[in-house]
Structure formats: structure tokens, C-alpha cells
Amino acid sequence: MTCPACEQAAKNPHCGSYRMQCLECCARLVLSAHPSKPQAASLLAAIERFPQNPGREQVLACVAQRLGKPRSAPAKSPTP
Numbered sequence: 001m002t003c004p005a006c007e008q009a010a011k012n013p014h015c016g017s018y019r020m021q022c023l024e025c026c027a028r029l030v031l032s033a034h035p036s037k038p039q040a041a042s043l044l045a046a047i048e049r050f051p052q053n054p055g056r057e058q059v060l061a062c063v064a065q066r067l068g069k070p071r072s073a074p075a076k077s078p079t080p
């Protein structure tokens with residue numbers, strides 16, 4: 001599930017090439033903004049403007065996976 005831009009990025013993480021139709025690329029792009037939420041949100045908005053983009057939900061799920069925080073995980077309340 002990779003594209004030429006993903007392969008390029010694997011060899012050279014700073015090449016900055018992304019394909020907005022590729023879920024891996026979208027996740028990589030959003031993660032590049034992490035942990036800035038406003039920046040990540042604006043990148044997500046930009047991704048959504050591309051035709052055939054994987055969709056916000058898919059991208060967010062992939063980003064969460066990369067961060068090791070599956071969205072389906074049972075939430076433990078940190079508040080006392």
C-alpha cells in the first residue's frame with residue numbers, strides 16, 4: 001500500500017514528496033505537523049481538497065495507528 005512518493009520518502013525522509021491519493025502519504029504529511037494540532041487540521045483540510053483523497057477518517061485512523069493510539073482502545077480517564 002505504498003506509492004513512488006512513499007518509496008522516495010523511505011530512502012530520503014526529507015524529500016518532502018507526497019501523494020494526496022495515498023493514505024500512507026497523507027498520514028505522513030499530517031504526522032509531519034504533529035504535535036501541532038492546528039497545523040495538522042489545516043493539512044487535513046488541504047488533503048480533503050484533493051480529488052480521490054483517502055478521506056479524513058481513514059487518514060486520522062492511520063495517524064493514530066502510527067502514534068500507537070488506536071482509536072478503538074478503551075479510554076481510561078486520567079482524571080481522579
Ligand SMILES: [Zn+2]
Pocket residue numbers: 002003004005006019022023024025026
Ligand atoms: Zn504514498
